[in-house]
Amino acid sequence: MTGAGVVLLTTFLASAVEAIEMVTIVVGVGATRGYRYTLLGAAAGLAVLAVVIAVGGIALAAIPLGPLRLAVGTLLLLFGLQWYRKGVVRVARRGFAGYRGEDQTEGPPTAAGIDWTAAFLAFKGVSLEGLEIAIIVVSFGASAGELGPAIVGGAAALVVIGALGFALKGPVERIPRSFLQLVVGTMLTSFGTFWALEGLAIDWPQSDADIVLLLIFYGMSAAAFIVLERRVRKQTLQAAQS
Protein backbone atom coordinates (compact mmCIF):
# COMPACT_ATOMS: atom_id res chain seq x y z
CA MET A 1 0.00 0.00 0.00
CA THR A 2 1.30 3.49 -0.88
CA GLY A 3 1.90 6.26 1.65
CA ALA A 4 -1.32 7.96 0.56
CA GLY A 5 -3.22 4.68 0.95
CA VAL A 6 -1.88 4.15 4.45
CA VAL A 7 -2.81 7.71 5.47
CA LEU A 8 -6.29 7.29 3.95
CA LEU A 9 -6.91 3.98 5.73
CA THR A 10 -5.51 5.22 9.04
CA THR A 11 -7.56 8.42 9.05
CA PHE A 12 -10.65 6.44 7.94
CA LEU A 13 -10.34 4.00 10.86
CA ALA A 14 -9.40 6.64 13.45
CA SER A 15 -12.20 8.94 12.27
CA ALA A 16 -14.66 6.02 12.21
CA VAL A 17 -14.16 5.51 15.96
CA GLU A 18 -15.10 9.15 16.62
CA ALA A 19 -17.93 9.03 14.05
CA ILE A 20 -19.45 5.97 15.79
CA GLU A 21 -19.64 7.98 19.04
CA MET A 22 -21.16 10.94 17.19
CA VAL A 23 -23.78 8.89 15.32
CA THR A 24 -24.63 6.81 18.43
CA ILE A 25 -25.54 9.98 20.32
CA VAL A 26 -27.57 11.44 17.44
CA VAL A 27 -29.53 8.22 16.75
CA GLY A 28 -30.07 7.51 20.47
CA VAL A 29 -31.29 11.03 21.26
CA GLY A 30 -33.34 11.18 18.06
CA ALA A 31 -35.12 7.89 18.78
CA THR A 32 -35.86 9.00 22.35
CA ARG A 33 -36.88 12.63 21.84
CA GLY A 34 -37.70 12.83 18.14
CA TYR A 35 -35.46 13.54 15.16
CA ARG A 36 -36.61 17.05 14.23
CA TYR A 37 -34.65 19.06 16.80
CA THR A 38 -31.97 16.38 17.19
CA LEU A 39 -31.06 16.74 13.51
CA LEU A 40 -31.31 20.54 13.75
CA GLY A 41 -28.84 20.42 16.67
CA ALA A 42 -26.59 18.06 14.70
CA ALA A 43 -26.75 20.36 11.66
CA ALA A 44 -25.88 23.36 13.85
CA GLY A 45 -22.93 21.37 15.24
CA LEU A 46 -21.73 20.59 11.71
CA ALA A 47 -22.14 24.24 10.69
CA VAL A 48 -20.07 25.47 13.66
CA LEU A 49 -17.53 22.78 12.87
CA ALA A 50 -17.33 23.87 9.22
CA VAL A 51 -16.66 27.46 10.32
CA VAL A 52 -14.01 26.33 12.83
CA ILE A 53 -12.29 24.19 10.15
CA ALA A 54 -12.49 27.00 7.56
CA VAL A 55 -11.04 29.54 10.01
CA GLY A 56 -8.57 27.26 11.79
CA GLY A 57 -7.28 25.13 8.93
CA ILE A 58 -3.98 23.49 9.75
CA ALA A 59 -3.85 25.42 13.06
CA LEU A 60 -6.60 23.08 14.35
CA ALA A 61 -3.94 20.63 15.44
CA ALA A 62 -2.96 23.17 18.13
CA ILE A 63 -6.43 23.32 19.79
CA PRO A 64 -6.22 22.10 23.42
CA LEU A 65 -8.79 19.29 23.48
CA GLY A 66 -8.46 18.65 27.23
CA PRO A 67 -10.60 21.54 28.55
CA LEU A 68 -13.18 20.96 25.79
CA ARG A 69 -13.47 17.26 26.66
CA LEU A 70 -13.74 18.09 30.37
CA ALA A 71 -16.57 20.60 29.83
CA VAL A 72 -18.57 18.52 27.30
CA GLY A 73 -17.94 15.28 29.21
CA THR A 74 -19.11 16.78 32.52
CA LEU A 75 -22.32 18.10 30.93
CA LEU A 76 -23.01 14.75 29.23
CA LEU A 77 -22.32 12.86 32.47
CA LEU A 78 -24.69 15.02 34.52
CA PHE A 79 -27.46 14.84 31.91
CA GLY A 80 -26.86 11.15 31.19
CA LEU A 81 -27.18 10.27 34.88
CA GLN A 82 -30.67 11.82 34.95
CA TRP A 83 -31.84 9.59 32.08
CA TYR A 84 -29.96 6.62 33.56
CA ARG A 85 -31.80 6.90 36.88
CA LYS A 86 -35.20 7.60 35.27
CA GLY A 87 -34.67 4.66 32.89
CA VAL A 88 -33.93 2.35 35.84
CA VAL A 89 -37.10 3.50 37.65
CA ARG A 90 -39.31 3.12 34.56
CA VAL A 91 -38.00 -0.27 33.45
CA ALA A 92 -38.30 -1.51 37.06
CA ARG A 93 -41.87 -0.22 37.29
CA ARG A 94 -43.26 -0.97 33.84
CA GLY A 95 -40.81 -3.32 32.15
CA PHE A 96 -40.61 -2.66 28.43
CA ALA A 97 -44.05 -1.04 28.27
CA GLY A 98 -42.66 2.42 27.57
CA TYR A 99 -43.78 5.56 29.28
CA ARG A 100 -46.27 7.15 26.90
CA GLY A 101 -49.01 8.76 28.94
CA GLU A 102 -47.17 8.30 32.23
CA ASP A 103 -45.13 11.46 32.47
CA GLN A 104 -45.24 13.60 29.36
CA THR A 105 -42.81 16.19 30.72
CA GLU A 106 -39.99 13.65 30.47
CA GLY A 107 -40.62 12.48 26.93
CA PRO A 108 -40.35 14.35 23.66
CA PRO A 109 -42.17 17.70 23.84
CA THR A 110 -45.77 17.46 22.72
CA ALA A 111 -46.26 21.20 22.25
CA ALA A 112 -44.93 23.15 19.30
CA GLY A 113 -41.95 24.44 21.37
CA ILE A 114 -38.32 23.83 20.51
CA ASP A 115 -36.79 20.74 22.12
CA TRP A 116 -33.61 22.42 23.34
CA THR A 117 -32.47 19.29 25.17
CA ALA A 118 -32.42 17.16 22.00
CA ALA A 119 -30.84 19.94 19.95
CA PHE A 120 -28.20 20.72 22.62
CA LEU A 121 -27.22 17.05 23.09
CA ALA A 122 -26.87 16.47 19.34
CA PHE A 123 -25.00 19.77 18.91
CA LYS A 124 -22.44 18.86 21.56
CA GLY A 125 -21.94 15.30 20.31
CA VAL A 126 -21.50 16.38 16.69
CA SER A 127 -19.31 19.43 17.36
CA LEU A 128 -16.93 17.70 19.80
CA GLU A 129 -16.58 14.45 17.84
CA GLY A 130 -16.44 16.36 14.56
CA LEU A 131 -13.65 18.52 15.93
CA GLU A 132 -11.75 15.39 16.97
CA ILE A 133 -12.15 13.99 13.43
CA ALA A 134 -10.89 17.28 11.98
CA ILE A 135 -7.87 17.21 14.29
CA ILE A 136 -7.14 13.57 13.36
CA VAL A 137 -7.33 14.47 9.65
CA VAL A 138 -5.13 17.56 10.01
CA SER A 139 -2.53 15.97 12.29
CA PHE A 140 -2.24 12.70 10.28
CA GLY A 141 -2.42 14.45 6.92
CA ALA A 142 -0.03 17.28 7.73
CA SER A 143 2.57 15.09 9.46
CA ALA A 144 2.58 12.61 6.54
CA GLY A 145 2.44 15.36 3.91
CA GLU A 146 -0.76 13.72 2.55
CA LEU A 147 -3.55 16.10 3.54
CA GLY A 148 -5.75 15.18 0.54
CA PRO A 149 -6.02 11.42 1.29
CA ALA A 150 -6.47 12.25 5.00
CA ILE A 151 -9.46 14.49 4.21
CA VAL A 152 -10.94 11.75 1.97
CA GLY A 153 -10.44 9.17 4.77
CA GLY A 154 -12.11 11.37 7.41
CA ALA A 155 -15.00 12.34 5.14
CA ALA A 156 -15.53 8.70 4.05
CA ALA A 157 -15.72 7.59 7.69
CA LEU A 158 -18.37 10.23 8.40
CA VAL A 159 -20.43 9.21 5.34
CA VAL A 160 -20.18 5.43 5.98
CA ILE A 161 -20.93 5.60 9.72
CA GLY A 162 -23.65 8.23 9.14
CA ALA A 163 -25.31 5.96 6.55
CA LEU A 164 -25.11 3.01 8.96
CA GLY A 165 -26.73 5.13 11.68
CA PHE A 166 -29.48 6.20 9.27
CA ALA A 167 -30.08 2.54 8.34
CA LEU A 168 -30.39 1.62 12.03
CA LYS A 169 -32.85 4.46 12.73
CA GLY A 170 -35.93 2.28 12.10
CA PRO A 171 -34.95 -0.69 14.31
CA VAL A 172 -33.84 1.68 17.10
CA GLU A 173 -37.25 3.44 17.03
CA ARG A 174 -39.00 0.09 17.66
CA ILE A 175 -37.22 -0.35 21.00
CA PRO A 176 -39.59 0.39 23.93
CA ARG A 177 -39.05 3.96 25.11
CA SER A 178 -38.44 3.20 28.78
CA PHE A 179 -35.69 0.76 27.82
CA LEU A 180 -34.35 3.13 25.16
CA GLN A 181 -34.12 5.92 27.74
CA LEU A 182 -32.11 3.60 29.98
CA VAL A 183 -29.83 2.58 27.08
CA VAL A 184 -29.24 6.17 25.94
CA GLY A 185 -28.76 7.28 29.57
CA THR A 186 -26.17 4.52 30.00
CA MET A 187 -24.39 5.59 26.79
CA LEU A 188 -24.36 9.30 27.66
CA THR A 189 -23.13 8.51 31.18
CA SER A 190 -20.36 6.29 29.78
CA PHE A 191 -19.23 8.77 27.10
CA GLY A 192 -19.51 11.63 29.61
CA THR A 193 -17.38 9.79 32.18
CA PHE A 194 -14.79 8.89 29.56
CA TRP A 195 -14.49 12.37 28.03
CA ALA A 196 -14.56 14.28 31.33
CA LEU A 197 -11.74 12.15 32.76
CA GLU A 198 -9.79 12.25 29.48
CA GLY A 199 -10.02 16.03 29.84
CA LEU A 200 -8.26 15.64 33.20
CA ALA A 201 -5.48 13.67 31.44
CA ILE A 202 -6.48 10.40 33.13
CA ASP A 203 -4.57 7.42 31.77
CA TRP A 204 -7.32 4.89 30.98
CA PRO A 205 -5.93 1.37 31.54
CA GLN A 206 -7.29 -0.01 28.22
CA SER A 207 -7.32 3.31 26.33
CA ASP A 208 -10.46 3.79 24.14
CA ALA A 209 -11.65 0.22 24.91
CA ASP A 210 -12.54 1.49 28.38
CA ILE A 211 -15.65 3.13 26.87
CA VAL A 212 -16.98 -0.41 26.31
CA LEU A 213 -16.01 -1.42 29.86
CA LEU A 214 -17.79 1.68 31.22
CA LEU A 215 -20.90 0.71 29.19
CA ILE A 216 -20.77 -2.80 30.69
CA PHE A 217 -20.20 -1.43 34.23
CA TYR A 218 -23.07 1.06 34.07
CA GLY A 219 -25.30 -1.47 32.26
CA MET A 220 -24.74 -4.17 34.88
CA SER A 221 -25.27 -1.65 37.69
CA ALA A 222 -28.58 -0.61 36.07
CA ALA A 223 -29.65 -4.27 35.86
CA ALA A 224 -28.84 -4.72 39.57
CA PHE A 225 -30.80 -1.56 40.47
CA ILE A 226 -33.80 -2.78 38.44
CA VAL A 227 -33.81 -6.16 40.22
CA LEU A 228 -33.53 -4.40 43.59
CA GLU A 229 -36.29 -1.88 42.77
CA ARG A 230 -38.63 -4.67 41.65
CA ARG A 231 -37.94 -6.73 44.77
CA VAL A 232 -38.61 -3.79 47.09
CA ARG A 233 -41.75 -2.87 45.15
CA LYS A 234 -43.04 -6.45 45.36
CA GLN A 235 -42.38 -6.58 49.12
CA THR A 236 -44.14 -3.24 49.60
CA LEU A 237 -47.19 -4.46 47.65
CA GLN A 238 -47.29 -7.74 49.62
CA ALA A 239 -47.05 -5.83 52.92
CA ALA A 240 -49.86 -3.51 51.84
CA GLN A 241 -52.11 -6.47 50.87
CA SER A 242 -51.56 -8.44 54.10
Place this chain on the structure above:
Amino acid sequence: MTTVWKVVVAVARFLYGYVVGDDLLLAVVMVLGIVATGFLVATKVNAWWLVPLLAVAMTGLDLWRRRRA
Protein backbone atom coordinates in the same frame (compact mmCIF):
# COMPACT_ATOMS: atom_id res chain seq x y z
CA MET B 1 -40.26 41.93 31.82
CA THR B 2 -38.12 42.77 28.78
CA THR B 3 -37.59 40.28 25.97
CA VAL B 4 -33.85 40.06 26.72
CA TRP B 5 -34.54 39.26 30.38
CA LYS B 6 -37.11 36.62 29.37
CA VAL B 7 -34.51 34.96 27.11
CA VAL B 8 -31.89 35.06 29.88
CA VAL B 9 -34.34 33.47 32.36
CA ALA B 10 -35.39 30.82 29.80
CA VAL B 11 -31.75 29.94 29.04
CA ALA B 12 -30.89 29.80 32.76
CA ARG B 13 -33.88 27.54 33.45
CA PHE B 14 -32.94 25.26 30.58
CA LEU B 15 -29.33 25.01 31.71
CA TYR B 16 -30.36 24.32 35.32
CA GLY B 17 -32.81 21.63 34.19
CA TYR B 18 -30.23 20.18 31.81
CA VAL B 19 -27.30 20.07 34.22
CA VAL B 20 -28.96 19.65 37.62
CA GLY B 21 -32.43 18.31 36.82
CA ASP B 22 -34.37 17.26 39.91
CA ASP B 23 -31.40 16.12 41.99
CA LEU B 24 -29.09 18.92 43.09
CA LEU B 25 -27.15 16.64 45.48
CA LEU B 26 -26.23 14.20 42.67
CA ALA B 27 -25.02 17.02 40.41
CA VAL B 28 -22.96 18.65 43.19
CA VAL B 29 -21.37 15.35 44.28
CA MET B 30 -20.50 14.41 40.69
CA VAL B 31 -18.85 17.79 40.03
CA LEU B 32 -16.94 17.46 43.31
CA GLY B 33 -15.93 13.93 42.23
CA ILE B 34 -14.52 15.28 38.96
CA VAL B 35 -12.68 18.05 40.84
CA ALA B 36 -11.29 15.47 43.32
CA THR B 37 -10.15 13.29 40.40
CA GLY B 38 -8.35 16.32 38.98
CA PHE B 39 -6.50 16.81 42.28
CA LEU B 40 -5.63 13.10 42.48
CA VAL B 41 -4.30 13.15 38.90
CA ALA B 42 -2.19 16.19 39.81
CA THR B 43 -0.67 14.16 42.65
CA LYS B 44 0.12 11.27 40.24
CA VAL B 45 -2.81 9.05 41.36
CA ASN B 46 -4.54 7.63 38.27
CA ALA B 47 -8.01 7.76 39.87
CA TRP B 48 -10.10 6.75 36.80
CA TRP B 49 -12.30 4.61 39.06
CA LEU B 50 -13.60 7.42 41.32
CA VAL B 51 -16.23 9.00 39.04
CA PRO B 52 -17.83 5.71 37.83
CA LEU B 53 -18.07 4.46 41.43
CA LEU B 54 -19.53 7.79 42.60
CA ALA B 55 -22.04 7.79 39.73
CA VAL B 56 -23.38 4.35 40.64
CA ALA B 57 -23.32 5.09 44.39
CA MET B 58 -25.22 8.36 43.93
CA THR B 59 -27.77 6.68 41.66
CA GLY B 60 -28.32 4.02 44.35
CA LEU B 61 -28.66 6.72 47.03
CA ASP B 62 -31.14 8.67 44.91
CA LEU B 63 -33.27 5.55 44.27
CA TRP B 64 -33.22 4.74 48.00
CA ARG B 65 -34.26 8.31 48.92
CA ARG B 66 -37.13 8.17 46.44
CA ARG B 67 -38.35 4.84 47.82
CA ARG B 68 -38.37 6.25 51.35
CA ALA B 69 -40.16 9.40 50.21
